[in-house]
Amino acid sequence: MSAAPRAPSGNDGALALSGVTRRFGDYTAVDDISFEVGRGELLALVGASGSGKTTTLRIAAGYEVPDAGSVTLGGADITSVPPERRGFGMVFQHYALFPHMSVAHNIAFGLEARGVNKTERVEKAREALAAVGLKDAGDRAIQSLSGGEQQRVALARAMVIEPRALLLDEPLSNLDPTLRQTMRDDLRAMLRRVGVPALFVTHDQEDAFAISDRIALLRMGRLLQCGTPEELYHRPVSREVASFIGRGTILPAVDNGETASITIGGRATDVPVVRADGAAPRLEHAYVVLRPDALKLTNEDDPRGWRGSILNRRFAGGTVMYRVQLADGVTVEVESSSGSAREGDAVAVTSSGERFPLVPR
Amino acid sequence: MLLLLWTVVYPNVSVIVGSFENGLEHWREFAASPADREALRTSLVISVASVLASLAIGVPLAFLLGRFEFPGRRLLRAVATLPAALPPLVGVIAFLFLYGESGVVTRSVERVLGMAEAPWRLRGVSAIVFVHAYTMYVYVFLFVSAGLERFDATLDEAASGLGANTWQRLRRVTLPLLMPAVAGSMLLVFMNSLGSFSAPYVFGGGLRVLSTQILASKINGAMGLAYVETTVLALSAVAGLLLFRWIDRKRKYTLAAKGGRTRRAIKSKRAQVLTAIAAALVVITLVLPHLMVILVSFARDGVWTTQVLPPEYTLENYRRLFSEPELWRPITNSVSMALVATAANVVVCFLAAYLIVFRKFSGRRLLELLVALPWAIPATAIALGLAATFNQNDLLTGRVLLVGTFWILPLAYFIRDIPLVASAVEGSLRQMDPSLEDAARGLGASWMLTMRRVILPAARPGLVAGALLAAVTAVGEFVASVVLYTHANRPISMEILAQLRALAFGTAAAYSVLLIFLVLLMTLAARSFEERLA
Numbered sequence: 001m002s003a004a005p006r007a008p009s010g011n012d013g014a015l016a017l018s019g020v021t022r023r024f025g026d027y028t029a030v031d032d033i034s035f036e037v038g039r040g041e042l043l044a045l046v047g048a049s050g051s052g053k054t055t056t057l058r059i060a061a062g063y064e065v066p067d068a069g070s071v072t073l074g075g076a077d078i079t080s081v082p083p084e085r086r087g088f089g090m091v092f093q094h095y096a097l098f099p100h101m102s103v104a105h106n107i108a109f110g111l112e113a114r115g116v117n118k119t120e121r122v123e124k125a126r127e128a129l130a131a132v133g134l135k136d137a138g139d140r141a142i143q144s145l146s147g148g149e150q151q152r153v154a155l156a157r158a159m160v161i162e163p164r165a166l167l168l169d170e171p172l173s174n175l176d177p178t179l180r181q182t183m184r185d186d187l188r189a190m191l192r193r194v195g196v197p198a199l200f201v202t203h204d205q206e207d208a209f210a211i212s213d214r215i216a217l218l219r220m221g222r223l224l225q226c227g228t229p230e231e232l233y234h235r236p237v238s239r240e241v242a243s244f245i246g247r248g249t250i251l252p253a254v255d256n257g258e259t260a261s262i263t264i265g266g267r268a269t270d271v272p273v274v275r276a277d278g279a280a281p282r283l284e285h286a287y288v289v290l291r292p293d294a295l296k297l298t299n300e301d302d303p304r305g306w307r308g309s310i311l312n313r314r315f316a317g318g319t320v321m322y323r324v325q326l327a328d329g330v331t332v333e334v335e336s337s338s339g340s341a342r343e344g345d346a347v348a349v350t351s352s353g354e355r356f357p358l359v360p361r
Numbered sequence: 362m363l364l365l366l367w368t369v370v371y372p373n374v375s376v377i378v379g380s381f382e383n384g385l386e387h388w389r390e391f392a393a394s395p396a397d398r399e400a401l402r403t404s405l406v407i408s409v410a411s412v413l414a415s416l417a418i419g420v421p422l423a424f425l426l427g428r429f430e431f432p433g434r435r436l437l438r439a440v441a442t443l444p445a446a447l448p449p450l451v452g453v454i455a456f457l458f459l460y461g462e463s464g465v466v467t468r469s470v471e472r473v474l475g476m477a478e479a480p481w482r483l484r485g486v487s488a489i490v491f492v493h494a495y496t497m498y499v500y501v502f503l504f505v506s507a508g509l510e511r512f513d514a515t516l517d518e519a520a521s522g523l524g525a526n527t528w529q530r531l532r533r534v535t536l537p538l539l540m541p542a543v544a545g546s547m548l549l550v551f552m553n554s555l556g557s558f559s560a561p562y563v564f565g566g567g568l569r570v571l572s573t574q575i576l577a578s579k580i581n582g583a584m585g586l587a588y589v590e591t592t593v594l595a596l597s598a599v600a601g602l603l604l605f606r607w608i609d610r611k612r613k614y615t616l617a618a619k620g621g622r623t624r625r626a627i628k629s630k631r632a633q634v635l636t637a638i639a640a641a642l643v644v645i646t647l648v649l650p651h652l653m654v655i656l657v658s659f660a661r662d663g664v665w666t667t668q669v670l671p672p673e674y675t676l677e678n679y680r681r682l683f684s685e686p687e688l689w690r691p692i693t694n695s696v697s698m699a700l701v702a703t704a705a706n707v708v709v710c711f712l713a714a715y716l717i718v719f720r721k722f723s724g725r726r727l728l729e730l731l732v733a734l735p736w737a738i739p740a741t742a743i744a745l746g747l748a749a750t751f752n753q754n755d756l757l758t759g760r761v762l763l764v765g766t767f768w769i770l771p772l773a774y775f776i777r778d779i780p781l782v783a784s785a786v787e788g789s790l791r792q793m794d795p796s797l798e799d800a801a802r803g804l805g806a807s808w809m810l811t812m813r814r815v816i817l818p819a820a821r822p823g824l825v826a827g828a829l830l831a832a833v834t835a836v837g838e839f840v841a842s843v844v845l846y847t848h849a850n851r852p853i854s855m856e857i858l859a860q861l862r863a864l865a866f867g868t869a870a871a872y873s874v875l876l877i878f879l880v881l882l883m884t885l886a887a888r889s890f891e892e893r894l895a
Contacts, residue, residue, distance in 0.1 A: 084521040096519035110523030
């Protein structure tokens with residue numbers, strides 16, 4: 001099921017897709033997807049490859065025309081408006097910078113296409129370059145830029161035309177990990193400043209968590225859930241969402257309303273649960289998601305705990321991640337601030353007090 | 362390397378030296394001769410016009426086939442490169458049969474319109490450019506098609522996302538990025554037109570171009586003048602080469618192989634019908650020369666005079682070809698000479714390419730230059746160089762007297778095809794990871810074993826493709842042959858010309874069909890060889 005789309009907000013410049021479907025032959029790449037991105041909002045389209053996220057972005061950009069459904073901007077239907085008349089800024093995965101033009105000419109190209117005179121073009125291209133922190137790079141050749149610089153030029157090129165929406169296809173996937181961390185913050189700040197709807201595609205949920213206000217999670221062309229990163233993490237609407245977002249062990253459970261009972265090693269335990277907004281009050285086939293941060297290690301003989309032994313210990317900066325083997329072949333991950341336990345130690349695992357997400361099959 | 366110096370450079374040097382044998386006298390003679398000045402001008406005019414005509418056909422065709430889906434696309438794609446399969450002289454003959462004064466198309470138009478005489482004459486510059494455009498647009502088409510295929514479709518999308526309309530995208534993004542491919546093909550057409558011999562020879566009438574002037578001077582015994590003319594022709598070619606290098610100078614980028622654009626279907630019904638009709642017309646035009654040669658090969662010699670189509674058909678032409686030793690001789694000549702030349706090409710070019718790609722030594726740049734040089738020198742010039750060099754008992758030629766023997770033609774073919782085979786092998790070797798050779802040696806493999814098990818397999822695709830191209834050009838070679846042949850070693854192309862002069866159209870066409878058949882046979886052989894190994 002998908003989150004209910006918010007009511008179209010009329011003329012505030014929001015970008016909305018409703019009921020959008022795109023088929024390639026027998027294959028349905030995008031299946032009845034609806035969501036809305038408001039001005040200044042950053043929405044991430046997240047999914048594995050083949051989930052339809054790029055096709056959705058291309059429909060928003062106008063490179064694909066949907067077989068059903070509509071795309072609107074500020075309430076106006078733009079479903080079949082070609083990309084050159086949409087006035088959107090797009091950043092491509094491999095940046096698609098014109099190799100035969102200098103940096104400045106690349107950035108000024110959109111203005112040239114709009115018939116802006118040369119002095120103004122030069123002036124605006126300079127401003128745009130300064131805005132992405134590449135003030136002196138105007139005369140350089142595209143081939144001489146590093147990956148991070150190319151990304152900034154692509155962004156400047158998309159922003160200089162004063163776009164009505166910004167669309168980014170895997171903007172960080174070509175950067176090395178260190179650069180990626182800093183670019184996340186920069187990107188978020190720059191997109192905020194432009195103040196238009198921004199839609200970006202990523203397969204990396206950490207990127208999505210770091211940059212976006214809301215996440216639309218796609219799988220096999222369908223929208224699984226659309227909401228804030230916290231919503232997707234703490235209140236997933238389905239098992240699929242819970243297994244894609246964040247880490248955790250998913251176990252079958254008996255739904256008791258406020259709590260649910262899970263059975264490990266022949267012993268049933270009641271745990272406090274939380275369910276997604278609008279979910280059924282009682283689920284026939286329920287599952288509990290045991291997140292590492294909602295579990296803790298206790299003494300081996302703690303009566304409330306599930307007994308097990310530590311398979312693996314991994315230092316993760318401020319905390320330590322333990323992989324613990326419980327009974328019945330169940331393994332869970334536990335995040336702990338103390339790292340005193342060692343591999344092979346006998347321990348018990350209990351709830352840290354937080355409520356566990358409860359999801360239907 | 363010495364072998365290359367001896368065969369590639371020395372003959373050209375002797376031509377240049379020969380042009381100065383009486384001081385500047387031959388050069389003054391050249392400068393004073395109105396015929397030669399006209400020849401130089403005509404050569405250049407024809408070459409430029411051929412380039413423009415080939416562009417006008419090749420570029421739109423590449424875009425149409427590369428970017429659009431329409432009824433008949435597959436058929437058109439299949440026949441688009443057909444003209445390249447015609448040996449040069451055969452194409453010329455086919456045009457003669459079709460569009461010449463007594464050609465089928467000419468006669469048909471004449472009859473339909475009730476005209477008293479032929480509506481056009483297949484003579485002069487326009488006729489030559491017409492034939493060139495037909496045979497050489499294939500270069501433009503292939504280069505631009507390859508460029509379009511490698512073209513990164515997201516660049517076009519990026520431009521449209523930035524608000525550029527179709528025309529702006531074409532002018533500012535697509536065409537500039539295709540420029541390297543376009544320039545490369547223009548250069549090829551230019552060089553080929555400049556050195557072209559068959560079309561001017563057959564259709565020239567009173568027209569003079571440099572390549573035919575050279576032969577005329579040689580036949581008249583004015584060797585000094587021939588040397589000057591050859592030098593001028595070669596210099597024009599080199600000038601052309603430098604000019605195109607200069608045009609393409611600023612390029613620092615390459616097209617990354619990404620492609621991935623789907624062809625757009627032509628939507629409107631009217632446009633669909635129009636493209637289909639246009640495609641059908643193009644297909645017919647492209648196939649007609651081949652069909653015509655086949656048809657005429659069954660025509661009885663000497664009875665086709667004023668009729669639209671030959672009136673009588675017979676198998677006699679082929680029967681005579683296979684039964685009369687005098688007529689069979691050119692076929693064995695061509696095949697054996699092509700085989701010898703190709704074998705030499707394979708060995709020498711493989712070694713040269715291996716050295717260029719894997720060995721760092723001081724003469725490497727020189728070797729690269731030597732291997733590429735024959736490409737910049739028109740075939741007539743190469744042939745004249747050989748004629749000048751190997752006809753005297755000289756210490757520098759190793760006291761080898763080749764002119765008038767069997768070996769002179771294979772040598773000419775060998776030199777002409779060096780760049781072709783070497784670049785094909787080089788291309789294959791460059792795709793191989795150079796550390797593979799080190800790895801093999803590190804595992805204790807001897808140089809021979811490394812060669813046999815690592816290098817040769819890597820070079821194989823290029824070697825096969827290069828050998829095929831070399832064999833195909835050698836078996837139908839005309840331009841160098843016409844300068845160097847003797848009666849005993851005359852190749853098929855010379856025999857075709859002789860039969861044509863004797864107005865034995867049927868026999869000439871039968872030879873042509875046989876030549877096309879040989880080309881086809883070699884292509885299939887190379888393909889099955891490659892498939893069996895791969």
